[in-house]
Amino acid sequence: MIDPGLERWRLVLGAPASALGSLGEKGQGRDEALDWLYGRDAENDGRGVRRARHQDRRGTDGESVVSTVDWLNDITELFPKETVERLQRDAVERYEIHDVVTDPAVLETIEPNPALLRAVLQTKHLMNPEVLRLARRIVEAVVRDLMEKMRTEVRVAFTGTRTRRPSRWKQARDFDMTRTIRANLGHYRPDEQRLYIETPHFFSRHRKHLEQWQVILLVDQSGSMIDSVIHSAVTAACLWGLPGVKTHLVAFDTSVVDLTSDVDDPVELLMKVQLGGGTDIHQAVHYGAGLVEQPRRAIVVLISDFYEGGSPEGLIRSVRELVEQGSKVLCLAALDEEANPAYDRETAQRLADVGAGVGAMTPGQLARFVAEQVGR
Incomplete structure (x- = not known):
């Protein structure tokens, strides 16, 4: 069995690194999922990295062909969310596997993320009305997340600017560090190298007068x-x-x-x-x-x-x-x-x-x- 510290390299390099040791069941699944995607990169042959093993399969008595739906289900179970999003992005943007966002079976089950939103916008002209309706779910979900985050940023920006006047309202974003430190210097303990805060101070805010x-x-x-x-x-x-x-x-x-x-x-x-x-x-x-x-x-x-x-x-x-x-x-x-x-x-x-x-x-x-x- 391969050393855990070497497994990452084994997965990156693919079959050419098999001498590093054999993979466990989960590691083998990850290797096959990576090979399904990156094994199609012909440039890897010249670099001795992850040969396209699936391209060597012939006839009807070999391993079953993995569909895009199967692959997406596999990577969701085998990899963390960040890695899944990267694999999906590479599938669409690097290898142009458009059925990731144009296959109804995929669109009904796939978890929306920004990479898929970009893919939908780039390929929506290829979609029939039914597929477009399913793809819209991805657009709506990702846009909703972006809206929630951005509304907060915009609301904070337009709430008002900080003034130098002290405030009775205690909010972390308005914490006046300089005034707080000066006011509490008497509580500094040299032996502990710590400053104890007895009275925190905060800025106040004033609403802006807005014209069109x-x-x-x-x-x-x-x-x-x-x-x-x-x-x-x-x-x-x-x-x-x-x-x-x-x-x-x-x-x-x-x-x-x-x-x-x-x-x-x-x-x-x-x-x-x-x-x-x-x-x-x-x-x-x-x-x-x-x-x-x-x-x-x-x-x-x-x-x-x-x-x-x-x-x-x-x-x-x-x-x-x-x-x-x-x-x-x-x-x-x-x-x-x-x-x-x-x-x-x-x-x-x-x-x-x-x-x-x-x-x-x-x-x-x-x-x-x-x-x-x-x-x-």
Whole structure:
């Protein structure tokens, strides 16, 4: 039996590492599940890693063919949740096993997660109405989870800013560490190297006076921006209806689609998004500029990788005009939980040079930015 410390390497390397020892029953099941997926990678043969054993099976008297449904059931039992989500993501995104999200039998049983949401949005054009109805369950479940998390972040951002006045209301988020330490220094015990807190202190909050602002989200719906599309839809829904905020959501590729009428229903909105195609950012910014009602009370958020397929000069000119008229312009290369962007740095620098804020944000950071502007 293989040493437990070596089992992970045995599973990573597959059959070429069988000399490390034999696997137990559960280990064998994991090995077969990994082989079903990663064994189809021809590049592994050249690296001596996990040969595609299942491809060598011939005839009708060999091992039964494992279906996608069987495999999904197996990995759910054999691996922790985080690993299951990674395997599902690789199945769809790396090996394009589309029946993970287009097979009704799979969709009726699979546990929704963000990787599957991305897969549904990328493959929904392949689905018939019945399959699309089942796939919508994944969209609804993941969006619901995102909404619950993001609503909290938006609510905190718009609740009010901390002041330096002390407060009788004791909330952890308003804990005044500096004042608390100073007020309790007399309780420090050098022999224990501990400071005992007898009287904690807290900041107070004041509600912001809100006047009407526009938040115009322009979202690149090319395939590489899928995470940002998802989080933009949910962010727009969370901002929708807030006092003092009028939200617009516009998706674009080589054409522009105003999705504002569906902002309050992010599930319906995402089901209408068409991922892929070219990119005409200038056209989208020009459209967004036409929505501005009061320039000095408008925040235009362009979410794109900045690889312009239209007019780069027109894009820079349109952004410059928005900035010069007093609008806040944010050019975000990513709007998602990771905020790790890949983008055209030359175009991004040119946008920054004409006065736009350029970077990447999580939805919570964008909500705080909007709240700070609206509350001024």
